[in-house]
Amino acid sequence: MSFYFEMAAVALEMISEFGQAVTIRDVIKGEYDPDTSTTSPDSVVERIAQGILLDFTGQEFQTNSLIKVGDKKLKIAAAGLGPAPSLLSKVVAQGKTWTIIPPLKEINPAGTPILYELQVRS
Template sequence: MAAVALDLITEFGQPVIILDVTPGEYDPETSQNGPDTVVERTAQGILLDFTGYEFQTNSLIQFGDKKLKIAAQGLGSAPGLLSKVAAQGRTWSIIPPVKEINPAGTPILYELQVRS
């Protein structure tokens, strides 16, 4: 099932870059945070519009938000809430929750609500 999901997303989707951001540590001597660490991961995803029904039933969706479905195979772990996603020439923030599709205990797909 995971292979089929990845094949479909690869065929109809696009590469997306997940930017995992780890905030820098606080330095009490300077009273500032150190630089953030950013790790890039490439995944296959499909960027979709929300339907009218989804707008009616979910008050957290704003105009311009998108639904991003990412194949889990080869990703290692789910995108975090501090992560950003680069797709279609824009950088998107992740709006909680991150939905994990795992019918047999193995993640197949992550579904995200993203906002630029």
């Protein structure tokens, strides 16, 4: 196992211990059938991830004008997650549905995703 795979496993272990389970929800658009001129229904794919929901600090508010009051920082362990969350994904945490605000940061040294850092807004 390479060093970065070990770091990803450690990140997952620590976030699982001190964080919480969050749901990443992706909507897959239905396909259009030109023969019938209809579109199949959208489908929803949900994945469980381990994450830590944090408040932004005062310094972050001063240096980033995209942060609004009530926004949170969500750090998600990449190990075992599968595909990275996208800007179209929704996150369900602490009983709320959160929208991901750009940029979506990926900590990915040497091509091994370890952590995703998201700005989320309810």
